Amino acid sequence: MYKWLLGLEKFGSKLGLKRIKKLLKLLGNPEKGLRVVHIAGTNGKGSVAAMLSSILTEAGYKTGLFTSPHLHDIRERIRINEKNISKKKFNRLLREVKKQHNKMKTAPPTFFETLTASAFRFFKDEKVDFAIIEVGLGGMLDATNVTKPLIGIVTTVDLDHTHILGKTIKKIAKDKSQILKGLISITGETKKQALQEIRKTCKRNNSKLTVVRRKSDKSPLLGDHQKKNTAVVLETINQLKKLGFKITKKNTDNGLKKTKWPGRSEIIRKKPLTILDGAHNPAGVRSLKNLLKTLRYKNLDLVIGIKHKKDYKSMVKEIAPLASKIIITQSHINPLKAGIIYKEAKKYCKEVRIIKNIKKAVKEVNKESDKDDLICICGSLFVVAEARDAYGKNR
Numbered sequence: 001m002y003k004w005l006l007g008l009e010k011f012g013s014k015l016g017l018k019r020i021k022k023l024l025k026l027l028g029n030p031e032k033g034l035r036v037v038h039i040a041g042t043n044g045k046g047s048v049a050a051m052l053s054s055i056l057t058e059a060g061y062k063t064g065l066f067t068s069p070h071l072h073d074i075r076e077r078i079r080i081n082e083k084n085i086s087k088k089k090f091n092r093l094l095r096e097v098k099k100q101h102n103k104m105k106t107a108p109p110t111f112f113e114t115l116t117a118s119a120f121r122f123f124k125d126e127k128v129d130f131a132i133i134e135v136g137l138g139g140m141l142d143a144t145n146v147t148k149p150l151i152g153i154v155t156t157v158d159l160d161h162t163h164i165l166g167k168t169i170k171k172i173a174k175d176k177s178q179i180l181k182g183l184i185s186i187t188g189e190t191k192k193q194a195l196q197e198i199r200k201t202c203k204r205n206n207s208k209l210t211v212v213r214r215k216s217d218k219s220p221l222l223g224d225h226q227k228k229n230t231a232v233v234l235e236t237i238n239q240l241k242k243l244g245f246k247i248t249k250k251n252t253d254n255g256l257k258k259t260k261w262p263g264r265s266e267i268i269r270k271k272p273l274t275i276l277d278g279a280h281n282p283a284g285v286r287s288l289k290n291l292l293k294t295l296r297y298k299n300l301d302l303v304i305g306i307k308h309k310k311d312y313k314s315m316v317k318e319i320a321p322l323a324s325k326i327i328i329t330q331s332h333i334n335p336l337k338a339g340i341i342y343k344e345a346k347k348y349c350k351e352v353r354i355i356k357n358i359k360k361a362v363k364e365v366n367k368e369s370d371k372d373d374l375i376c377i378c379g380s381l382f383v384v385a386e387a388r389d390a391y392g393k394n395r
Contacts (some may be wrong), residue, residue: 015142022104036133038135038151039134040176043158044228044232046134048233052236065132077119148182181205184210223290223291224291225287263381277377302377306335326345
């Protein structure tokens with residue numbers, strides 16, 4: 001069944017709700033019976049989802065979590081109470097979904113649409129108390145935008161996927177804010193143009209909006225940007241408590257401490273200090289740069305690979321000036337050619353070379369780095385996943 005699901009990638013990525021709605025109808029519309037927390041945003045949505053899942057699980061609620069992409073195993077995308085869906089249940093689920101999928105041969109649902117429908121069906125069958133759903137791309141036409149959430153969240157709005165969502169903050173905010181149609185909406189975004197669009201959507205949908213302007217020192221994840229994400233999480237918990245859900249301070253504190261979100265400012269080794277970060281757009285790389293500036297090290301050895309159609313010039317400009325040495329690499333999934341990144345990186349760093357194979361790049365940088373140096377591997381979650389494999393951290 002894995003092979004069948006992965007084979008759907010041949011249909012590519014297509015925005016739109018017609019196919020997912022039909023598939024869900026064939027599956028009995030499981031999305032309608034769920035208590036959903038729906039999360040969109042340019043950056044931070046996965047971190048917010050992971051923290052919320054950990055806290056609600058700690059509070060004793062059966063909590064479903066749907067995220068993307070995965071790092072090592074596709075089953076990471078569908079979890080209940082912090083555990084991946086089992087192989088047995090996943091195969092059984094896919095067999096059921098395939099039966100309905102086969103009825104749509106003239107307009108077959110894509111890989112992501114099929115996986116989204118599968119998650120909704122699994123969470124309904126398992127009778128979860130909460131389904132935390134992370135948007136795949138954008139908001140308005142994303143396959144996850146088929147449910148009316150209890151709480152909708154837009155973490156941040158910045159420039160990414162501009163060829164699809166629009167080339168301005170205003171247009172991107174308008175698109176992402178379309179998930180804000182539940183009883184309560186929360187955002188950590190404070191830029192004027194973005195906030196105007198978010199407010200308009202909430203007003204039209206009669207959704208009460210809370211704007212989170214503070215940061216929280218309780219963040220379990222590295223980086224100043226995670227302090228804002230944590231504040232968004234704490235406000236979400238506050239709103240759930242107002243609605244009558246029992247979540248104690250101890251549940252919240254323990255849930256935050258237990259949060260695991262691999263590949264995001266993840267310390268994989270301490271000597272030399274080695275950080276893996278899936279930052280894949282200028283805003284994400286800027287947050288990573290700010291984190292690196294707070295650390296003490298002799299030289300920064302940077303390994304970077306970037307996905308095709310990303311704003312690689314802005315990404316390289318943000319972080320390359322900090323590096324003493326740069327190795328350009330490529331993931332196996334939709335990479336930007338290393339030679340293109342090389343030309344850009346040379347503008348900011350004298351020592352730049354290409355090692356396309358990520359495992360070889362990791363081996364080389366480890367061999368050359370001193371214990372007082374800092375190794376940072378970044379640019380794409382696909383690059384980070386292969387780097388984690390190289391370090392033996394694929395579980």
